Amino acid sequence: xxxxxxxxxxxxxxxxxxxxxxxxxxxxxxxxxxxxxxxxxxxxxxxxxxxxxxxxxxxxxxxxxxxxxxxxxxxxxxxxxxxxxxxxxxxxxxxxxxxxxxxxxxxxxxxxxx
Amino acid sequence: xxxxxxxxxxxxxxxxxxxxxxxxxxxxxxxxxxxxxxxxxxxxxxxxxxxxxxxxxxxxxxxxxxxxxxxxxxxxxxxxxxxxxxxxxxxxxxxxxxxxxxxxxxxxxxxxxxx
Numbered sequence: 632x633x634x635x636x637x638x639x640x641x642x643x644x645x646x647x648x649x650x651x652x653x654x655x656x657x658x659x660x661x662x663x664x665x666x667x668x669x670x671x672x673x674x675x676x677x678x679x680x681x682x683x684x685x686x687x688x689x690x691x692x693x694x695x696x697x698x699x700x701x702x703x704x705x706x707x708x709x710x711x712x713x714x715x716x717x718x719x720x721x722x723x724x725x726x727x728x729x730x731x732x733x734x735x736x737x738x739x740x741x742x743x744x745x
Numbered sequence: 746x747x748x749x750x751x752x753x754x755x756x757x758x759x760x761x762x763x764x765x766x767x768x769x770x771x772x773x774x775x776x777x778x779x780x781x782x783x784x785x786x787x788x789x790x791x792x793x794x795x796x797x798x799x800x801x802x803x804x805x806x807x808x809x810x811x812x813x814x815x816x817x818x819x820x821x822x823x824x825x826x827x828x829x830x831x832x833x834x835x836x837x838x839x840x841x842x843x844x845x846x847x848x849x850x851x852x853x854x855x856x857x858x859x860x
Contacts, residue, residue: 635788637788662846662847664847664848666850671754671852671853672852673835673850673851673852673853674789674835674848674850676845676847676849679845679847681845681846687845689845689847719786721788721789723789723848725846727846730777730839730841730846731777731794731795731796731797731839733779733791733794734779734791734847734848735791736781736788736789736790737788738787738788739786739787739788741786
């Protein structure tokens with residue numbers, strides 16, 4: 632069935648280690664987004680992509696990197712430069728053709744620094 | 746920049762009573778507004794959205810939202826709350842100012858429905 636798949640559901644990172652979060656969609660959406668969720672702060676935009684091979688920084692891009700080599704995939708790498716990576720990460724996608732179209736979300740990845 | 750505000754961190758209501766979760770917005774043009782619900786350790790589920798012309802919007806699970814342009818509000822409502830409605834609710838606006846078209850979210854309101 633259609634939707635967005637994030638993996639893994641839980642991820643543990645050691646100090647100084649890079650980790651990659653996977654996000655795949657089969658909704659044929661052009662746009663994909665990564666958000667970070669911290670308690671009491673809502674969701675904050677990390678990176679977004681509106682077309683293959685192109686992506687833009689969101690509000691809190693420092694310490695993160697992304698790629699968009701395929702329409703279906705938008706992986707997020709949390710680098711060692713991200714000093715406080717423990718958070719819940721959400722991937723979303725949407726159809727840009729209509730501005731009142733909602734975004735669809737994956738089930739999230741909870742990243743913990745150990 | 747476009748933004749939404751959710752003034753209440755938590756709303757408590759008894760089962761069977763009506764509920765309201767508040768949201769106000771700030772946009773420079775026409776607003777594209779959304780409500781989402783989140784259960785623990787899960788992604789966001791879409792509830793409803795504002796479409797120009799209909800001030801009362803009906804959505805999933807019996808929820809509705811009232812758009813008020815003069816008060817720049819988009820409050821979420823339900824006539825009779827269920828214990829299963831207890832969750833975290835987010836209001837969002839689509840960012841049209843910068844061209845990125847991403848959703849900008851409020852800080853969320855935790856709804857607690859007591860049996």
